[in-house]
Amino acid sequence: MNTSLEVEYWVIDDDGDLVPPETLLDVSTQVDPEFVEPMLEIKTTPCSSTAELREEFRGRIRTVVDAAHEQDKRLVPLATPLHASPAEIPYRDKRGTDLQRRIVGPTFDDARVCAGTHVHFEQSNVVDQLNALTALDPAFALVNSSSHYRGERLLECARPYLYRRSCYEPCPEQGQLRPYVDSVAEWEDRLEDAYETFRERALERGVDPDAFDDEFDPYDAVWNPVRLRTAMPTVEWRSPDAALPSQVLRLAEAVRSIVTHADARGTVIDDGESSAGDTGDEMPLPAFETVEEVTDTVIRDGLGDASVRRYLQELGFSPSTYDPLAARLPDSRLTKRRAKKLRLEAARRLEADLEKRRVRV
Numbered sequence: 001m002n003t004s005l006e007v008e009y010w011v012i013d014d015d016g017d018l019v020p021p022e023t024l025l026d027v028s029t030q031v032d033p034e035f036v037e038p039m040l041e042i043k044t045t046p047c048s049s050t051a052e053l054r055e056e057f058r059g060r061i062r063t064v065v066d067a068a069h070e071q072d073k074r075l076v077p078l079a080t081p082l083h084a085s086p087a088e089i090p091y092r093d094k095r096g097t098d099l100q101r102r103i104v105g106p107t108f109d110d111a112r113v114c115a116g117t118h119v120h121f122e123q124s125n126v127v128d129q130l131n132a133l134t135a136l137d138p139a140f141a142l143v144n145s146s147s148h149y150r151g152e153r154l155l156e157c158a159r160p161y162l163y164r165r166s167c168y169e170p171c172p173e174q175g176q177l178r179p180y181v182d183s184v185a186e187w188e189d190r191l192e193d194a195y196e197t198f199r200e201r202a203l204e205r206g207v208d209p210d211a212f213d214d215e216f217d218p219y220d221a222v223w224n225p226v227r228l229r230t231a232m233p234t235v236e237w238r239s240p241d242a243a244l245p246s247q248v249l250r251l252a253e254a255v256r257s258i259v260t261h262a263d264a265r266g267t268v269i270d271d272g273e274s275s276a277g278d279t280g281d282e283m284p285l286p287a288f289e290t291v292e293e294v295t296d297t298v299i300r301d302g303l304g305d306a307s308v309r310r311y312l313q314e315l316g317f318s319p320s321t322y323d324p325l326a327a328r329l330p331d332s333r334l335t336k337r338r339a340k341k342l343r344l345e346a347a348r349r350l351e352a353d354l355e356k357r358r359v360r361v
Helices: 022-026 050-070 095-104 106-113 126-135 137-143 158-167 184-204 209-215 245-265 288-304 306-315 336-360
Strands: 003-013 031-033 039-043 073-076 117-122 226-229 234-237 267-269 283-285
Touching: 003 050, 003 245, 003 336, 022 031, 022 050, 039 050, 050 073, 050 245, 050 336, 073 336, 095 106, 095 184, 095 209, 106 158, 117 245, 126 137, 126 184, 126 226, 126 234, 126 245, 126 267, 126 283, 126 288, 137 245, 137 288, 137 306, 158 288, 184 209, 184 226, 245 283, 245 336, 288 306
Parallel strands: 267 283
Antiparallel strands: 003 039, 003 073, 003 117, 031 039, 117 234, 226 234
16 A cells, blocks of 8 residues: 655754744755745655665655755654744745635644644555544654644643644534545545535625635645545545654554555444444444544643553554654743743654664664
8 A cells, every 4th residue: 555654844953943844945846835924844755564664754854854844944743843832833925824824713822832733555456545544543642743833831732632622623524533434435425515614604704705615625625634635646644743754654564564464454343232244354443523522632641541542552553662752842831932942842853753763773
């Protein structure tokens, strides 16, 4: 199953201040600007094996890190910048961003402090892939990399709270985890419904209908943790934070193994009753209500909750082998000065992580 990665990293200078990537975007065609200035996205091509994915992902990050050093810049693997004013995270000049701000409302500004990881899986048995990734949503706890927002300790997992519960609270169909599906047609019907609701909200807020139609289509008007993409085409898992390269790869490889298993065997939802078509060989998935409950617990408590660790173990993860960066951050309020130091420390960890892996190779 071809797999690719996209990871968003903050860009800072040697003082720890957030800065635009500028010519770092020219390093590779696999490096893209993000919708806020002090962030970039590093992508891989679709890879047929985990070994190929590891080599390409690390190589791409190393190339950008080396180029950044030449410009006295660093990459930061944190889900939020910990402490930053809106003026420090300006939007890029992009019509789609402006339209989203008008449609979603003031809470959309919370999205600009969120840096995440996206894992793309080549479409095969799409329903089983979608449902398996939905059940795996709480695994973002394994690479949680920030608990802070504007200096305050928010919750154990700040990014999923800000992105889903705050930013897209007015438009839940656009940004929150959606229930399992029985068919691709059901998923596409859901997309159409979400698109129409989003469009109606846009027109109510004075957005020109032609401008909306030029910018959005049903597939690109949702930013849920799991979604279908027409490119390649893929099933995309958007749940995890930005994290160290080794952490991203460990999680991506574990999820790929589970999704490959689900793709081959099929899945069945544990609704407490015998499911039609259940042969006993399918991968059992917890009820969606259970997924939602565990996700809420993860956002609040992370891996510190025993029920979360048990849930992840039952799905095939080994929580004890993960060391989320957020666990290394202080629980207290952060000053702007302290946040800059912590960003520099995270950047050094990323560089050490790359060097350690290079030595092992």
